[in-house]
Amino acid sequence: MTSAAAPAKVGMSVTHRRYVPASHAHYAGDLVDGAYSLGLFGDVATELCIRTDGDEGLFASYSDVQFLAPVRAGDCLEITATLTRVGRRSREMAFSVLVTARGNPHRGESAADALDPPVPATTAQGVVVVPTIEQST
Template structure:
């Protein structure tokens, strides 16, 4: 993040983070839908800690639910200082709903979400 992304308080503007979140969520939804998907709603967005100019952000998005044409995507944002080693801090989370669209902009069906069960280890 750079000084161009800051607000009047010297921290990264929430709108800049919202754009990064929406971009990552759209990529996850579009990959699952195998085509365009548009944002229908921001169901929840929580800013947990301020982000400063110079912080390195990581944005991870994954599908939480797939309906007939819609998908819910969860997003997690972490930040770390560019000049310090150490653990990244969670700075924001969000849930967004997307709808897959066809070439005419009409909703289209999406694949079901395959849930992978975690591997079990050891004896019962």
């Protein structure tokens, strides 16, 4: 079943949840590189563009990327993209990664804790470009 895209409106958002597998750890302490968050931002931006424009869009730029807390293997993440400006072809978005759960090896090999409140790990602003829709006459 297919449906038409909803008109792009400021405030629309998409949220994904993701578990960070051990295979993504690159550094001591099971740390994951910052590019991991940027890749996740691309995923939520893609879905938001599909929902608003019926097209995956293409990333044009990131700005104001902030790495606020570490992301580690074993973390559960919540990744959100929110439309902040809608142009003719451009879509500006605010992005965030929250750590909602984290492994706790001090309690046991597979122990983990839900984090309340979640820990902000990464934020950014970004611009995605979507194609113009040709009107038939």
